Amino acid sequence: xxxxxxxxxxxxxxxxxxxxxxxxxxxxxxxxxxxxxxxxxxxxxxxxxxxxxxxxxxxxxxxxxxxxxxxxxxxxxxxxxxxxxxxxxxxxxxxxxxxxxxxxxxxxxxxxxxxxxxxxxxxxxxxxxxxxxxxxxxxxxxxxxxxxxxxxxxxxxxxxxxxxxxxxxxxxxxxxxxxxxxxxxxxxxxxxxxxxxxxxxxxxxxxxxxxxxxxxxxxxxxxxxxxxxxxxxxxxxxxxxxxxxxxxxxxxxxxxxxxxxxxxxxxxxxxx
Ligand SMILES: Nc1ncnc2c1ncn2[C@@H]1O[C@H](COP(=O)(O)OP(=O)(O)OP(=O)(O)O)[C@@H](O)[C@H]1O
Ligand SMILES: [Mg+2]
Numbered sequence: 001x002x003x004x005x006x007x008x009x010x011x012x013x014x015x016x017x018x019x020x021x022x023x024x025x026x027x028x029x030x031x032x033x034x035x036x037x038x039x040x041x042x043x044x045x046x047x048x049x050x051x052x053x054x055x056x057x058x059x060x061x062x063x064x065x066x067x068x069x070x071x072x073x074x075x076x077x078x079x080x081x082x083x084x085x086x087x088x089x090x091x092x093x094x095x096x097x098x099x100x101x102x103x104x105x106x107x108x109x110x111x112x113x114x115x116x117x118x119x120x121x122x123x124x125x126x127x128x129x130x131x132x133x134x135x136x137x138x139x140x141x142x143x144x145x146x147x148x149x150x151x152x153x154x155x156x157x158x159x160x161x162x163x164x165x166x167x168x169x170x171x172x173x174x175x176x177x178x179x180x181x182x183x184x185x186x187x188x189x190x191x192x193x194x195x196x197x198x199x200x201x202x203x204x205x206x207x208x209x210x211x212x213x214x215x216x217x218x219x220x221x222x223x224x225x226x227x228x229x230x231x232x233x234x235x236x237x238x239x240x241x242x243x244x245x246x247x248x249x250x251x252x253x254x255x256x257x258x259x260x261x262x263x264x265x266x267x268x269x270x271x272x
Contacts, residue, residue, distance in 0.1 A: 044178030047224025104145030
């Protein structure tokens with residue numbers, strides 16, 4: 001197998017339901033889509049809860065979860081499977097999509113815009129009412145098990161984006177747009193995820209709001225909920241707030257920025 005295989009993982013159906021705080025009606029929409037055998041597309045910025053929502057929903061719906069993270073080397077074989085030489089014999093090995101289709105799992109293709117066009121095309125008959133997967137190399141066509149669900153996601157802020165997904169692909173999905181949570185909800189996430197006090201969580205959220213506003217005016221990455229959760233973990237371990245904010249929030253935002261911007265970001269954060 002190539003070194004560029006997509007990251008894969010499997011969550012068993014009986015795992016405890018991971019914590020997910022809904023921003024709006026996304027849990028209901030997701031449930032209704034999956035129960036109608038419709039595929040789901042999640043669109044939202046980095047660290048806004050896309051992966052967590054899928055983990056939450058799979059556990060809540062008592063379905064196994066198979067994860068593929070797309071990259072520009074993701075081929076059809078990476079998704080569907082390939083023949084491998086094993087002990088002198090040539091054997092077929094199912095890829096993650098095929099396994100999920102056979103077992104009736106949730107198949108989550110993260111960063112789907114990165115997947116190569118030809119690999120995406122094999123998903124078309126799976127993402128509509130045919131719910132079929134054609135395995136050309138095996139000369140087989142599989143009907144997806146009842147509990148199979150296809151979920152894809154991408155971040156629209158990345159260089160490649162919505163326009164790169166063909167209309168024929170996009171228009172198969174129930175599409176749920178996610179964004180960063182409201183201040184109160186984000187505070188609750190920090191308390192639940194890291195065990196931070198409500199006051200300290202409130203301060204981190206206000207710092208994030210100031211940075212998001214300031215960065216929005218200048219252009220650049222906005223701090224994600226993930227960065228705040230990281231900072232919250234350090235605060236719980238006794239790290240001082242300015243050090244935690246610098247290491248977990250300011251520095252990760254600085255890629256390619258001028259030093260002057262770093263100072264401006266620190267000023268925004270420390271004004272809280
Ligand atoms: N609504 C939410 N409920 C609970 N936790 C959340 C929520 N949103 C974000 N988080 C927290 O933020 C972290 C990052 O979220 P997640 O990994 O789901 O982001 P993502 O949208 O998949 O980002 P990426 O596009 O970078 O993969 C989670 O591990 C969790 O701690
Ligand atoms: Mg993710």
